[in-house]
Amino acid sequence: MSKKHPIISVTGSSGAGTSTVKGTFDQIFRREGVTAVSIEGDAFHRYNRADMKAELERRYASGDHTFSHFSYEANVLDELERVFREYGETGGGRTRHYVHDEDEAARYGAPPGTFTDWAAFEDGSDLLFYEGLHGAVVNGEVNLAKHADLKIGVVPVVNLEWIQKIHRDKASRGYTTEAVTDVILRRMHAYVHCITPQFTETDINFQRVPVVDTSNPFIARWIPTADESLVVIRFKNPRGIDFPYLTQMIEGSWMSRANSIVIPGGKMDLAMQLIFTPMIERLVSQSKRA
Numbered sequence: 001m002s003k004k005h006p007i008i009s010v011t012g013s014s015g016a017g018t019s020t021v022k023g024t025f026d027q028i029f030r031r032e033g034v035t036a037v038s039i040e041g042d043a044f045h046r047y048n049r050a051d052m053k054a055e056l057e058r059r060y061a062s063g064d065h066t067f068s069h070f071s072y073e074a075n076v077l078d079e080l081e082r083v084f085r086e087y088g089e090t091g092g093g094r095t096r097h098y099v100h101d102e103d104e105a106a107r108y109g110a111p112p113g114t115f116t117d118w119a120a121f122e123d124g125s126d127l128l129f130y131e132g133l134h135g136a137v138v139n140g141e142v143n144l145a146k147h148a149d150l151k152i153g154v155v156p157v158v159n160l161e162w163i164q165k166i167h168r169d170k171a172s173r174g175y176t177t178e179a180v181t182d183v184i185l186r187r188m189h190a191y192v193h194c195i196t197p198q199f200t201e202t203d204i205n206f207q208r209v210p211v212v213d214t215s216n217p218f219i220a221r222w223i224p225t226a227d228e229s230l231v232v233i234r235f236k237n238p239r240g241i242d243f244p245y246l247t248q249m250i251e252g253s254w255m256s257r258a259n260s261i262v263i264p265g266g267k268m269d270l271a272m273q274l275i276f277t278p279m280i281e282r283l284v285s286q287s288k289r290a
């Protein structure tokens with residue numbers, strides 16, 4: 001936690017929708033005049049694509065069938081923690097990009113499956129924004145959760161998460177359904193052990209729930225739309241959250257528990273704006289006074 005240089009961490013599995021949520025934050029930052037530096041979790045993978053394939057094969061041959069990008073060891077989480085700490089203390093730090101495809105290759109000037117060079121953050125930012133797989137990890141080696149001032153979990157129910165991943169990886173990364181299914185299976189062990197524990201560390205979780213049948217996610221022809229889903233929003237600490245205001249402003253919403261509200265899928269962007277704008281304002285004004 002850093003009053004002077006706050007950190008917001010958005011955490012979710014691959015395909016959960018963290019990049020989509022980043023879009024909403026970018027809108028809030030622009031409207032509120034907040035200068036954020038952003039880092040992508042994939043920048044902190046340990047291996048480039050070729051080395052990851054070799055490492056997977058090596059581990060598979062030695063009987064380890066659980067290794068994947070979700071595993072702690074497949075990522076340089078100590079470096080991520082160092083960047084979080086440095087940013088909290090000084091407002092400085094560094095990041096790079098993992099280049100997934102040809103579009104990103106054209107944007108970043110490095111081939112798909114490789115990293116760009118590390119580059120220092122620009123000076124003078126108001127906050128650091130992380131979006132990725134491991135932004136709230138607490139294990140024997142690192143404690144990323146304690147460095148972040150606002151932690152958000154993005155967690156569709158699992159069938160929907162798989163549908164979103166399959167569709168995104170097929171449409172924009174050129175993979176087949178079979179290839180994505182293999183990846184989902186290979187990552188399951190680390191999904192349970194490395195990804196899900198973070199959602200007890202997060203301050204607010206957004207869980208999209210479809211209201212159409214997704215019982216076979218591997219043949220779904222499209223991602224359930226906003227109208228075909230609800231979102232459960234759960235606050236770890238509901239004290240200070242103005243639930244009557246939120247349920248009044250968000251048409252069709254209701255409280256399902258003392259710390260949770262349910263909203264129509266199409267209202268997720270509005271809900272995020274209503275919830276996060278005052279939180280971001282508070283983080284930035286506290287940092288200016290610190």
Ligand SMILES: Nc1ncnc2c1ncn2[C@@H]1O[C@H](COP(=O)(O)OP(=O)(O)OP(=O)(O)O)[C@@H](O)[C@H]1O
Pocket residue numbers: 012013014015016017018019020021132164165167168208223224225226268
């Ligand atoms: N609220 C939503 N409603 C409908 N579709 C969504 C929603 N959120 C995400 N999606 C869709 O799910 C897919 C994955 O979303 P996104 O790229 O944001 O995931 P991600 O968590 O950033 O994945 P990765 O970390 O692997 O890049 C995209 O096709 C996106 O359009």
Ligand SMILES: O=C(CO)[C@H](O)[C@H](O)COP(=O)(O)O
Pocket residue numbers: 013014015042045049069098100113133173
């Ligand atoms: O979404 C991911 C993790 O969040 C990707 O699977 C990961 O970044 C590796 O990508 P690729 O399979 O394209 O090398």
